[in-house]
Amino acid sequence: MEDLILSEGQYRQLLVGLRVTLSVLGWSFLLGVVLSLSVGVMRLSSNRVVRGVALVYVEFARGISSIILLFIMAYAIPILFGFQQGSRLLLASLALGLNMGGYGAEIVRGSILAVPKGQTEASIALNLTPFQRLRFVVLPQALRIILPPFGNLTIEILKGTALVSLIALTDLMQVVSIIRQQQLANQVSDVTGLFVNVLMIYFVIAQVINGVFRLAERALDRRFSSRPGDLPTLGGPATAAAGAGG
Amino acid sequence: MTAAPPSTSISEAPAGGRHRRWYRDPGRLVPVLLVLLGFAVLASVEAPRGRFRTDVIAGRDEAFSFEFAVSIIAPLGRGLYTTARATVLAFTITLVLGLVLALLRRSGSRLVRWPAAFVIEFIRSTPILVQFIFFQQLVRAIDGVSLGAVQILILVLGVHYATYASEAYRAGIDSVPKGQWEAAIALNLSPLTTWTRIVIPQAVPNVLPTLGNYLVAALKDAPIAGPVLGVPGILFAATAIRGDTFRQVEPFLLAGAGFLLVSLPAAWLVRRLEARVAYERT
Amino acid sequence: MPTNAPEPQPASEVSDKGAAAVRFRGVHKAFGDNVVLRDLDLNVEPGERVVIIGPSGSGKTTILRVLMTLERPDGGTITVGGRHLYHEEGRDGSLRPAGEKHIRSVRSDIGMVFQHFNLFPHMSALENIMLAPVQVHGKSKSEARALGLELLEKVGLAEHANHTPGELSGGQKQRVAIARSLATDPAVMLFDEVTSALDPELVGEVLSVLRDIAEEGSTTMLLVTHEMGFAREVADRVLMFDQGQILEDGTPEEILRNPQEQRTKDFLGAVFEH
Numbered sequence: 001m002e003d004l005i006l007s008e009g010q011y012r013q014l015l016v017g018l019r020v021t022l023s024v025l026g027w028s029f030l031l032g033v034v035l036s037l038s039v040g041v042m043r044l045s046s047n048r049v050v051r052g053v054a055l056v057y058v059e060f061a062r063g064i065s066s067i068i069l070l071f072i073m074a075y076a077i078p079i080l081f082g083f084q085q086g087s088r089l090l091l092a093s094l095a096l097g098l099n100m101g102g103y104g105a106e107i108v109r110g111s112i113l114a115v116p117k118g119q120t121e122a123s124i125a126l127n128l129t130p131f132q133r134l135r136f137v138v139l140p141q142a143l144r145i146i147l148p149p150f151g152n153l154t155i156e157i158l159k160g161t162a163l164v165s166l167i168a169l170t171d172l173m174q175v176v177s178i179i180r181q182q183q184l185a186n187q188v189s190d191v192t193g194l195f196v197n198v199l200m201i202y203f204v205i206a207q208v209i210n211g212v213f214r215l216a217e218r219a220l221d222r223r224f225s226s227r228p229g230d231l232p233t234l235g236g237p238a239t240a241a242a243g244a245g246g
Numbered sequence: 247m248t249a250a251p252p253s254t255s256i257s258e259a260p261a262g263g264r265h266r267r268w269y270r271d272p273g274r275l276v277p278v279l280l281v282l283l284g285f286a287v288l289a290s291v292e293a294p295r296g297r298f299r300t301d302v303i304a305g306r307d308e309a310f311s312f313e314f315a316v317s318i319i320a321p322l323g324r325g326l327y328t329t330a331r332a333t334v335l336a337f338t339i340t341l342v343l344g345l346v347l348a349l350l351r352r353s354g355s356r357l358v359r360w361p362a363a364f365v366i367e368f369i370r371s372t373p374i375l376v377q378f379i380f381f382q383q384l385v386r387a388i389d390g391v392s393l394g395a396v397q398i399l400i401l402v403l404g405v406h407y408a409t410y411a412s413e414a415y416r417a418g419i420d421s422v423p424k425g426q427w428e429a430a431i432a433l434n435l436s437p438l439t440t441w442t443r444i445v446i447p448q449a450v451p452n453v454l455p456t457l458g459n460y461l462v463a464a465l466k467d468a469p470i471a472g473p474v475l476g477v478p479g480i481l482f483a484a485t486a487i488r489g490d491t492f493r494q495v496e497p498f499l500l501a502g503a504g505f506l507l508v509s510l511p512a513a514w515l516v517r518r519l520e521a522r523v524a525y526e527r528t
Numbered sequence: 529m530p531t532n533a534p535e536p537q538p539a540s541e542v543s544d545k546g547a548a549a550v551r552f553r554g555v556h557k558a559f560g561d562n563v564v565l566r567d568l569d570l571n572v573e574p575g576e577r578v579v580i581i582g583p584s585g586s587g588k589t590t591i592l593r594v595l596m597t598l599e600r601p602d603g604g605t606i607t608v609g610g611r612h613l614y615h616e617e618g619r620d621g622s623l624r625p626a627g628e629k630h631i632r633s634v635r636s637d638i639g640m641v642f643q644h645f646n647l648f649p650h651m652s653a654l655e656n657i658m659l660a661p662v663q664v665h666g667k668s669k670s671e672a673r674a675l676g677l678e679l680l681e682k683v684g685l686a687e688h689a690n691h692t693p694g695e696l697s698g699g700q701k702q703r704v705a706i707a708r709s710l711a712t713d714p715a716v717m718l719f720d721e722v723t724s725a726l727d728p729e730l731v732g733e734v735l736s737v738l739r740d741i742a743e744e745g746s747t748t749m750l751l752v753t754h755e756m757g758f759a760r761e762v763a764d765r766v767l768m769f770d771q772g773q774i775l776e777d778g779t780p781e782e783i784l785r786n787p788q789e790q791r792t793k794d795f796l797g798a799v800f801e802h
């Protein structure tokens with residue numbers, strides 16, 4: 001455990017990898033959120049076919065291992081669909097995003113169900129369209145319930161991004177392997193310094209994700225009520241105040 | 247002052263049925279027994295050794311060859327078995343270490359509680375792939391210690407999911423109402439009796455579905471050890487076949503399908519368990 | 529949803545389009561084996577204030593919910609301002625189940641205030657009121673804001689415009705909910721026990737707002753309430769409801785002072801005991 005500080009050159013290499021890691025994270029998060037919202041709503045559709053399609057997707061996305069899905073995306077899909085020059089980065093993001101969407105859809109569905117029925121009824125009485133009910137009344141309230149588990153899900157996706165090194169993308173993890181090869185060539189036996197550094201980087205990103213979601217939660221809470229401690233709770237055992245306000 | 251009537255009369259106690267212990271309820275017992283049986287089989291029987299290969303040669307211009315796909319089912323199955331076996335062995339570590347971590351996390355001393363919380367959070371929020379390689383390199387760098395790839399997989403996977411399990415245990419323990427602890431104190435039960443007879447029996451049914459979910463999740467992470475450690479699991483098998491035959495559609499598609507074949511029923515069992523618990527709570 | 533529209537009645541019965549604000553013909557509604565509305569016939573004239581009373585579980589809420597399209601009836605027809613709510617009329621006068629678009633268009637004539645307010649907790653009082661005018665009626669934000677402030681003034685809450693429901697008392701919440709419904713300018717307004725969830729000292733402020741609406745407007749009102757004094761004051765007509773049917777129908781004087789049916793007497797006796 002001689003040295004926990006790496007050389008400047010090594011940090012610069014890590015930075016290059018970090019950029020790939022973050023863009024995979026960004027793209028798959030984007031796709032994951034879109035899929036979560038749309039499939040989560042589809043799961044509650046009154047149309048049986050729509051519901052069925054959504055259920056099949058969710059079961060598939062949650063049932064398959066993300067590493068295997070990644071390999072299918074990277075190796076099987078381009079041949080099956082006949083494109084050789086597909087961007088690995090986008091294919092990888094697609095795999096991780098599909099994976100996230102399956103879990104996210106179930107979170108969205110549960111949160112929508114947790115919004116009191118009276119809210120939908122009031123918006124019917126105001127003659128809002130089904131889309132407007134969702135957009136202005138139900139989803140904003142479901143969002144408060146969605147956020148905490150979505151933060152955890154995003155961290156799972158961050159962890160999943162390390163897998164893209166296995167399909168030859170130069171992400172953070174891949175850079176670590178490269179640096180390790182260089183170290184071995186130079187007879188450096190200590191591995192702790194390098195790995196503590198990279199684990200720390202992942203840990204810090206995870207904490208940042210945590211922080212961002214906390215902030216978002218707090219911002220929403222402020223919208224619900226400017227008086228702390230008087231927040232309407234959604235779902236769960238409703239307090240008397242929430243029952244009355246909801 | 248006045249003699250209170252004997253606490254809620256016996257006739258009010260729910261008769262039979264509803265208040266059976268969880269392990270007498272077939273809806274919960276059956277999934278648990280199935281899992282235990284699977285555990286036993288997987289733990290005791292190793293996959294037959296051998297290379298992952300096929301003699302069938304598919305046409306070059308075929309995107310998907312059915313004949314080729316059928317011929318690689320057996321080797322892939324062997325790989326899947328190895329993956330499942332390692333997962334199950336890892337999970338025994340998860341179950342025990344998770345409980346230890348949960349207790350450390352609840353310790354009265356900050357000197358214990360805070361480091362435990364940090365270690366749990368740290369392992370939980372960093373990629374298991376990095377942990378695999380770190381541990382492998384660490385073991386390799388230490389003289390006199392040598393661990394096989396499967397052993398590294400089992401250890402790292404087990405510890406990784408122990409951090410998840412610890413949170414599940416903690417939530418389960420916290421779900422036992424405070425009044426139960428207070429009643430145990432009022433009855434002057436020893437701490438050991440309080441835990442074994444009061445807390446754990448009430449916490450277990452709530453924790454089981456979550457643990458089941460983590461078992462499925464661990465199974466999904468186990469194939470990672472193929473490419474990075476060389477564990478002859480399902481992904482390793484698929485990659486080996488690809489290297490041999492230069493065909494990459496069938497091995498990976500089939501690996502995915504085979505995986506679903508295991509994880510979907512497993513997830514279904516867990517959901518049954520969950521539904522049971524939800525019903526019980528109402 | 530339109531698939532389970534109620535069975536249409538024979539054409540002869542529906543041909544006379546009166547000017548009735550609301551008309552139920554043979555409306556039937558059951559939850560499983562529990563028949564809640566039995567062959568209900570009901571006419572409400574434009575501008576009429578009808579108070580519905582009756583024991584708990586007799587189906588009062590269900591009448592309002594069926595009219596608000598929150599529950600679909602199993603049979604019968606309902607018209608609002610002469611237009612069928614759940615059916616579309618062919619050129620030959622035949623009825624077929626209505627689509628969502630038709631229902632929405634008829635529904636725009638109806639508004640409802642709920643027992644538990646159902647305010648949107650993530651919006652301020654003013655935003656609650658502005659939502660429908662902007663989204664449904666296509667008003668501009670500034671028009672809607674002016675309307676919202678005017679209505680808040682009317683229910684005595686002008687200075688609470690920017691408060692969220694979590695910051696309002698029960699009585700204030702209900703007054704905002706009334707203003708929210710008024711903002712859609714419905715021809716028919718439904719009130720389902722709007723004071724039942726309130727602390728006793730807050731009931732008065734809500735009733736006085738209802739009184740104002742009853743006095744000034746031409747709005748047709750259907751009110752379910754246990755406030756008999758209030759009923760006598762504002763009602764043109766009182767319906768005594770029991771077991772999914774209208775047991776007695778008359779002026780407040782007739783029903784409240786001089787009920788004919790034993791069950792009405794029992795019910796009123798129980799209510800006035802408090």
Ligand SMILES: Nc1ncnc2c1ncn2[C@@H]1O[C@H](COP(=O)(O)OP(=O)(O)O)[C@@H](O)[C@H]1O
Nearest residue numbers: 559562564582583584585586587588589590591
């Ligand atoms: N959504 C529902 N599902 C099943 N039963 C219902 C439902 N809504 C109302 N009921 C039943 O219908 C009957 C009438 O209810 P309601 O119209 O609320 O009566 P009221 O408002 O007069 O108290 C009651 O027996 C009630 O239990």
Ligand SMILES: [Mg+2]
Nearest residue numbers: 588589590721
């Ligand atoms: Mg009612």
